[in-house]
Amino acid sequence: MPDFKSRLKRLRKQKSLTQQEVGDRIGVSKVAVSGYENGIRSPETDTLKKIADLFGTSIDYLIGYSDIPNQATDENNATIAHYVSDMGLLQGTNKLIVDNEIVEEELLKEALDYIRAKRIMKNFR
Incomplete structure (x- = not known):
């Protein structure tokens, strides 16, 4: 199962963003983004939320709890994901x-x- 570092890197490349651009948009340095992608660092919770928002995905997807990348929103714009197994x-x-x-x-x-x-x-x- 893909992990956070590989999913972050893949999402960044899909959007054709540099590590610097991602860092600028989420309020961290390029070095921090590189550390996330290399598994050396882990983002704080607030930063993880910003990453999910930037890429239009859920935190569950980013950290590997879900394989469904896209967010769904209810009428209150709260992020929801309901999967029945x-x-x-x-x-x-x-x-x-x-x-x-x-x-x-x-x-x-x-x-x-x-x-x-x-x-x-x-x-x-």
């Missing part, structure tokens, strides 16, 4: 919370079955 949810390693309550496994299975059935029916139209 049968394995993670149904094996108990993750929990789905709706209205501040954990969704029970049986209800979760029913919801996943419903979504699958709707997708199948959509393909027959």
